[in-house]
Amino acid sequence: MSTQQEIRFSGFGGQGIIRCALITGKALSLYADKYAAMTQVIGPEARGSACSAQVVVSDTRILYPYITHPGILMALSQDAYEKYYQELSPGGVLIVEQDLVKLHPEHPGLSVWQVPATRFAEELGNRLFTNLVALGFFTAVTKMVTDEAMKKALPGLVPDRFLKINIKAFEKGYVYGLEALSEGRTAP
């Protein structure tokens, strides 16, 4: 079997979706001994509307850099959820923003997780940290990469003066994710 894993981060422009993919790709390729290729959908539509970035992860060199059968989808907006959840492979992991995404009643074959990332970010002082909360949650739930590697990847990808608060946001999401995981708190 292929050791390849495909992840899609999605939401609306301005939520820090691309940043999520950059941090994850950097953590995996520089601090987790994996190959990672990150691509993004670019275009004039990149602000305020649907936004998506993809990371392909592998133990060997990545030949085809785009995703075809994602195993993990993070959707931080209703549009992104509706647009992408059906492409998830059987057994796939779906992570959504709890307050922004109204889920369909059932997702057969998927493991569905909800995180109130925007609310947590606002509690930390600014909704700009939403992506880091979601990324912390992603790290705990998917176990794709260690929290240490992710935090190591932050310098250079978030402004220096906001590094500490971003780490705090990440940890908030991570701890919430560990709790959700241990309690098996999945949606149908």
Next chain:
Amino acid sequence: MNKTKNGGYAEAQRVAADPKGVDAGAHFMDGDHAIAEGGLAAGCRFFAGYPITPSTETAERFAERAPEVGALFIQMEDEIASIAALIGAAWGGQKVMTVTCGPGFSLMVENLGLAAMTETPMVIANVQRGGPSTGMPTLTAQQDMMQAKWGPHGDNAIIALCPDSPQECFDLTVEAFNLSEFYRVPVIILTDETVGHMHEKVVIPPADQIPVVPRNNYKGPKEDFRPYQFDCQGGHPMTQAGDGYRFHITGLTHNERGYPAATAEQNKILLTHLIEKINGNADQIIRLDEDQIEGAEVVVVSYGITSRIAVKAMQDARKEGIKVGSLRLITIWPFCEKRIEEISSQVKAIVVAELNYGQMVREVERSAAGRCKVISVNSCGGAVHDPQEILDAIRRAAQ
């Protein structure tokens, strides 16, 4: 191989890179940024350009890094002025680069010809997007392969390299500068939107592990200075404007002092030199990446991002028992005609996969000269191939 007093490219003088320009370490970086870092590492300290998707990130990176490195970045009024500024700055003593894509490259070709004619070293990256005209600004293609060579009017020769990853964007940009300085010729990085915008791990070595061909400035007696030497070789010195040597630069056919001498005899001497310094040294310039060609019945020829898809198709075909190998063109121009000639006499068929309507396949057909089938897997661009398309062609080729 012709040996001259200057030696060949392999023996060209190399020094360690200036640490100021080298952002050593492991990075998660896109190809566009890696091109800028490659230029800075190679000693480029002058960039003139005009932003255009999907190449703008290279200009942004260079502009951001320029102050700390001590380089100059100018955003020009257009691409015509950009390459004109490069010619001036190169003769002002700088290593120079610019970046663009199809529409901008089209504007540059007139002065690209002037740069080739005046033997002015420079590196131009073309991050290809779909065309013709403004085409698809944000979508990938490999449609400017022939334009890179045949864009300017009149016979001339340039060098073009094609990276398949952000790492190679860095490595080949350094190489491009070294080739450009030694042969005094424009070198073009022919990459594409996919490689340009894709992030992967890029390792930039420490400065002392990056060999750089320095600018060869003439230092001898004034009366002996010749800005040109028409001996079909590289390794000739330039001068820096203001150093006190008399020289003349013109697009007219010229003598070794650089003055116009538009005669049939002189044009033969000059043109033969311009072309043969590249084509006659093709063995030293050309770099190829070969995989499992020995004993193969089918060989897939590809380059850039397409080569990664082609290798995937090759692996799938090998699982079906098809003996297939891969030839990846790292150097596009000069073309590896000798190697294709050899391969074509050993295999049933060559499959050529590229993100255009069929460009480099013509070179392959010319070099194979009917000794084997040549099957083109072309594309109109906008997206990379589905590996299945190339796999199907390999299956057909093996029959």
